[in-house]
Amino acid sequence: MDYLWTPWRYAYVSGTHKTAGCIFCDAPKERDDSKTLIVHRGQHCYVILNAFPYTPGHVMIVPYAHLDELQKLPAEAATEMMTLSQRMESVLRELYHPDGINLGMNIGKAAGAGIAGHIHMHILPRWVADANFVSVIGETRILPEMLDVTWKRMRSAFKP
Numbered sequence: 001m002d003y004l005w006t007p008w009r010y011a012y013v014s015g016t017h018k019t020a021g022c023i024f025c026d027a028p029k030e031r032d033d034s035k036t037l038i039v040h041r042g043q044h045c046y047v048i049l050n051a052f053p054y055t056p057g058h059v060m061i062v063p064y065a066h067l068d069e070l071q072k073l074p075a076e077a078a079t080e081m082m083t084l085s086q087r088m089e090s091v092l093r094e095l096y097h098p099d100g101i102n103l104g105m106n107i108g109k110a111a112g113a114g115i116a117g118h119i120h121m122h123i124l125p126r127w128v129a130d131a132n133f134v135s136v137i138g139e140t141r142i143l144p145e146m147l148d149v150t151w152k153r154m155r156s157a158f159k160p
Contacts (some may be wrong), residue, residue: 005096009056015152018053022042022066022115022118024062024118024120025066025118027048028041033155034148037151039059040154042080042084043080044063044064044074044076044077044080044081045080045081045084046061046062046064047059047060047061047062047084047088047154048068049054049147049150049151050122050124053147054124055124055126055144056150057092057096057098058125058127059088059122059154060121061081061084061088061121061123063077063118063120067117067118068108068116068117068119069107069119070105070107070119071153081121085103087158089103089125090122092124092125093125095153095154095157096125096148098125098126098127099128101124101125101126102122102123102126103121103122103123104121104122105119105121105122106122
């Protein structure tokens with residue numbers, strides 16, 4: 001029998017990761033970006049690693065404004081969100097050499113949003129056949145890179 005140890009996922013599966021406030025509003029208030037996994041701070045939006053990623057390099061672009069619908073996002077923030085999405089596509093291609101990129105939003109709980117009250121754009125690298133039996137049948141993800149390593153690589157890639 002093989003064992004896959006993923007202790008960092010316990011907070012997610014047990015529900016202990018939930019906070020009283022909004023995680024996307026609270027994260028930018030912290031000063032230590034390595035602690036919050038913020039990769040880049042823009043004027044209207046920031047880029048943050050997904051703490052429970054589907055693949056290495058899974059990030060989210062989050063507006064600072066607490067909004068639950070894309071149609072409420074001011075034009076300047078929407079423009080920056082798309083500009084950061086384009087930049088992240090370049091960073092992911094450079095760092096991970098994926099076969100493709102997933103880009104998307106789940107708006108509202110019924111649409112699958114884990115944090116339904118604060119819109120955010122997911123961007124993640126994908127490879128042909130990266131969804132194998134372990135993730136499909138076993139509901140377990142195997143990630144070859146720790147989050148702190150991903151954060152350092154992405155942070156470096158964002159420097160001019």
